[in-house]
Amino acid sequence: MTTAILEMRSITKEFPGVKALNNVTFSVKPGEIHCLVGENGAGKSTLMKVLSGVYPHGSYTGEIGFAGQVQQFRGIRDSERVGIAIIYQELALVPELTVYENIFLGNEVRKGALIDWNETIKRATQMLAKVRLDVNPEAKIKDLGVGKQQLVEIAKALSRNVKLLILDEPTAALNEDDSANLLDLLRGLRDQGVTCILISHKLKEVIAIADSVTVLRDGQTICTLDAHEGEVSEPVLIKHMVGREIEQIYPPREHKQPGEAVLQVRDWSAYSPSLGRQVLRNVNFTLRKGEIVGFAGLMGSGRTELALSIFGNSPDYRIEGELQVKGATRQLRRPSDAIAAGIAYVTEDRKGNGLILIQDVKQNITLANLRALAQRSVIDTNAEIKIANEYRTAMNIKTPSVEQRVSNLSGGNQQKVCLSKWLFVKPDVLILDEPTRGIDVGAKYEIYTLMNSLVEQGMSIIMISSELPEVLGMSDRVYVVASGRITGELPSSEATPEKIMELATN
């Protein structure tokens, strides 16, 4: 048994109100590929940010040992200096610069005060050979595909004599050939002595490549498994990833026989020219009157893209397929069309594109349906205050007055303002994208109760959620989305965390 190259002991990291990591222990042996798996929000990325110094020493408790020494990183530069490199899903390359400039960015080959470009190109060529990438080092990054860009990132890490390479979801944006290629390269690097930590949602990939696997759940280390002892299999991993009791935090509701179809989506595909890939492939689903349909899946699986494409807010997508609202085929080219057709979309990013933070509560609530308050397009401001106060009472929005700026409200109350805005539109179909993200348990319960009473009144709800317990606790039916496709449909009676996770990692 060799001593570990990386030893993270009792790491605890708290954010206001949340314990993101709770006494996590994580140990990596030299020269192995160690996979880190867990649900969204399990703490994988936070742990890697602690390791790489994004969260500096002192902002967490616990100890990091690397290469036999206790390390106290104050920033990414410190961790880079000892040979740790992290490659994020969002690549950190400069698109307008060439491959060789990117590889040596921040680590330039100097000759006196100047850069030695000839030497730079020579070394870059060597690095590219190491990652088996056959491109002209003078090509610009923006002209390469995502798969090749990823290899350039790895070449950049290798140029700094990396000892521990961390990859966060490297294959999420890659096609199968590029993925296989990348995994192959990682094996090659391992044989040359580079230790590698791989974060991945794709369990098949994990099983194919891992020497060891650590499972995180709810900010805690659940177990570390040795692949060579035959401990790692898909069911075992899924069990460890989701293995928690679903608490009774969901208000009860009888699952009634749903009514007629209000929204039908047929052979819905979308291609994004700017991303250069197919975002949605042949999606088919139906939403009936008075039901809550959950859309489960991992982050980046295409659920939000699906919702926005239905809502008419995907100007750059090329969309094929058919959309029927209450039996009639509709072309929804922009959000105003969708709103007119009776569809409302409550965003997952309420601060980014849900609320107008500098405006007050009443202005936000009435924004999407101002015409209802206007005569000849002159707004009746007294009626506006009255309506806003009605929603404030009905939704229990905690604010000193409806003339309070929404930026001063808490997350839960902001979310209630968002919901009020869309309820004021009086929609038939309500699409909720991560409706309870970042809000406290009390407000969550209120939102669940509201959802139940809305479907009781005949509304239909699509709930996109990355929280499995929420999907299971609230939905009449569940669709599972993975890589822009619907990989399965489960009635609530048959849906289990294991089944969903299996379909989601498909």
Place this chain on the structure above:
Amino acid sequence: MMSGKTEAQASGSFMQDLSKVLRQNIRDYGMYIALFVIMFIFAITTNGIFLSPRNLSNLLNQTGYIAVLAVGMTLVIVIRHIDLSVGFLAGFLGAVAAIALVQWGLPTLFVIPMVLGLGALAGLITAFPIAQLGIPSFVASLAGWLIYRGMLQLATEGTGTIIISDAAFNAIGNGFIPDLPLGGPLEQIHSLTLLLGIVAVGFFIYNELNSRKKKIAYGFEVLPNAIFGLKLLFISGIVGWITWVLANFNGLSWTVVVMLLVVGAYHFITTSTVLGRHIYAVGGNPEAAELSGISVKRITYIVFGSMGMLSALSGILFASRLQSATTTAGTLFELDAIAAAYVGGVSAAGGVGRVTGSIIGALVMTSLTSGMNLMGVGIAYQYIVRGVVLAAAVIFDVATRRAAR
């Protein structure tokens, strides 16, 4: 103009109420206070000449062509854009008006709507690359700046300065509204101006009382009685005083009438209509506005179209005032308008700024010029002082917004 927000109807004393209302609305009242301070200083340093009827009348007329630009620029900045082309567009369209009047012999009543229409069209053309292709407005309107400068020179190339002799057209920039043929004690006084002032004050008081009554009927919070009374008295007093001063000179000028109409219309649109709310929503968060069913493109076209139309109006006012179109008309108007908007409390981050504020901003900037001219301050120092005031206004704005958070 000075609609005060009330957080709670305090039962405290009058002074407590007053200081509270002032504190809560310091951002809105700040530039009014600044204008008063500036006028007060000049009144002293010029031994009262600054506040003489003749000077105040001149001051308002000089503000006209920048003020209408500042109104349009306010909305452009509110939706997070800028329009640099407006100065030379105003100059060019002023020349077009002059050519239409002088060389083509068209009547004023036809020329004015035609030029306004051309201005709106020019604004839509500027908006096209911005709305459709996402070109930064700085660049798109800089191109317009160059193009209209060139077109202004082309238009005036053959003839040089074009002298306008049309009396009706020239009255817009130089004339005053007619007086009522009254004798007796009102003979020395411009009685129509006085009458309009009295009607305006009456209308204002009626409106305020009415809206207060409605608010109380709905059970909403209103200003404490004493503060409300003070507000009525204060605004009526200001309007009354300005009316009195103007009535003692030549009365209301047509330029001021145009300015009041533009401000009134834009104030109404921005504060009371769906369109106005949509404009501020787009400025506050374009993504959220788009997802709420508001077309950001449409708003962009409307705002730039209105800017173009107001540029045309500015060009008409300026050409009429000079009774001619010159090769350099419009130079630096755009920067004066932008400065006026910023002094008036517009935020570059978008979504914040009032039309009325920008008018006050324009008045502040013209008052500085006028007052310093009267004092005989050199032009070099004038630029420096105006620069310092602009910087101070923006710093004050940012500081009070931080404090309000």
